Amino acid sequence: MLAVAALSACVAGPPPEIDTTPPPLPLEFAFAPDAATGSAVASLLPTGDPAFQDLATLALQDAPTLAQAAARIEQARARAAGAGANRLPNIGANASVTGTRTNPAQFGTNLPPGISIDTEQVFYGANLTASWDLDLFGRLRAQERAALARLGAATVEATAVRNALLAEIAGSVIDWRTLAARQDALEQDLKAAASLARLAGTRERAGLSPGFDRVRAESVAEATRSRIAALATDRARIAGRLVALTGQPAQKVLDLLRQTAPDPAQPPAPMTLPSQLLANRPDVVAAAANLEAADADLAASAARRFPQFTLSAALGLLAFDLGDLFDEDSIVGNVSGGLVAPLLDFGRIQAEIDASAAGKQLAFANYRNAVFTALGDAEAGYGLVAAADRQLAAASREFASAERAADLADTRYQAGLSDFLTVLEARRAADASGERVAIARGQAERARVVLWQALGGDQPTSRSTSQ
Structure with a gap:
């Protein structure tokens, strides 16, 4: 009757259904190039700069943020291994020596003739034990699936950390060159x-x-000297940021930054599709893995409503004298099967199921947020590249025009055909335009790094989560 009552818990029904339909994506990016450019996503990074190459190599070897990500992967791998081991039998061994002394008075004083009580005894024992949860309703399997999914999420999140690190280093090197x-x-x-x-x-x-x-004229020269001196502040800030990113001493960072770099290139933006973000963006892939883990957690919580069947066995030796421990008569053992099922838990399991269902809803909301964040980042990245290129072209035209105007004003001044104020104003305009070209070129390069990261950067390394 108790078994029937326990099995009645099975009629509680399956776990609640939660809609996790993937969000729809547009067929193309609004700010993407109108025609295929033939360039690759990897070309958006300043890979031709030796300072970036050397700093990136050092960072990938010893960056503190990557060490943290690697530790999180090992932590998730250990939990996955533990969840898999819970599905296997648990086998153990023990040995014991027990001594007891009893008071014969506890048996009374009217013992039959010829019968005496041995008040001191020593027990020698050795046992081999085994127990196994049969997991007939998949609770342990669901827990293992959740752990494996979280291992996959931690692995992909490490790729996201790596991409963010490379993007920060690329941006810092570009700022230094700018x-x-x-x-x-x-x-x-x-x-x-x-x-x-x-x-x-x-x-x-x-x-x-x-x-x-x-x-x-001297005041204009002094203003320019002041602007040159102010650049030292930005250099110190960039060097400090690279020290934190790479884990290298400042002097080594400065030595690498002093390497000669080729002229900056502005490769065209590559053509991609919004749907590719689902596979290329590490944060989207990690959010999908976390959603899979939340689904497995819900299944494991729901399985707690069903009975739990356990088999156990013990095989051992028991003797009252050490010399008799290995005699045939010393062999003892037992085999048993157990059933444990909830009868009246007053809502504890249902509360756990509700919490897991809410966790799955949260995981799906996080997934949708990651998808639309990726879509917005990609659109912004394409738009930034296009706008930065237009700004650079306009700044270059402005610089050429201002330089011609300054040269003409200087010639007219030397010939006595123009006053000094006209020359001074033309020179100020030309001076400002030259620096704006340098800034615009740096912004165009930085926009490409933003687009590289928005499109997923380096693709996550695919590996079997069962490993």
């Missing part, structure tokens, strides 16, 4: 401003212009 280009532009501006100040001084000494012209 500072160098800005300094070159500012030094050219300083050279032109100093030449203009010398010309104004010569004309002042010849009585052809007031001394105020020289003072204004």
Whole structure:
């Protein structure tokens, strides 16, 4: 009757159904190029820069963030191994020596003649035990599936950490090269401003212009020197960031950054489809794995409503004298089967099922959020590349025009056909445009790194989660 009552728990029904339909994606990106460019996602990184290559190699070997990710993978692997081991029999062995002493008075004083009580005894025993949960309703199998799914999520999340690390290093190297280009532009501006100040001084000494012209030209030169000096602050910030990212001393980082780099390239944005984000983005793949784990958790919680069947056995030796321990009569053993099932738990299991169902709903919400975050990042990445390229082209045209205007104003001033204020304003416009070109070029390179990471960067390494 108790077995029938226990089995009645099985009529509680399956776990609740939760809709996890994948969110629909558009057929193409709105900001993607209109035609195929033939470029690859990997080309978006500054792989031709030796500083990036060396710093990335060092970071992948010893970066603190990657060490953390690797530890999380090993932690998840150990839990998966433990969940798999729970499905196998548990075999153990033990040995014991037990001594007892009893008080004969506890048996009374009216013992039959010739009968005595041995008040001191020593027991010698050795046993081999085994127990096995048959897992007829799949609770342990579901727990193993959940652990394996979380192992897969941890592995893919490590890829996301790696991609973020490479993107940060690439961005920092690009910022460093941009500072160098800005300094070159500012030094050219300083050279032109100093030449203009010398010309104004010569004309002042010849009585052809007031001394105020020289003072204004010198003030422009000093402003340029101040902007050059301010670049040191950004260099220190970039070096410190690279130290944290790579785990290398600052001097080594600086030595690598001083390597000569080729001219920056702006490869066209590669053509991809929104659906490819589901397989290429590590955060989306990890969210899908976590959703799979949450589904297995719900199945394991629901299986707790069913009976649990356990087989156990013991085979051992028991003797009252050490010399008799291995006699045939010392062999003892037992075999048993057990059934445990909930009868009245007052809602404990149902509460656990409800919590697992809510966890699955949360995992699906996280998955949808990861999908739309990936879609938004990719759209923004394509848009940034297109906008940065247009900005760079406009800045280059502005620089060429401003330089021609400055040269023309200088020629007219030397010929006495223009006043000094016109020359000074033309020079200021040309000076600012040269630095803007350097900044725009750096933004165009950085936009490509953003797009590289948005499209998934390096693809996750596929491996069997059963490993």
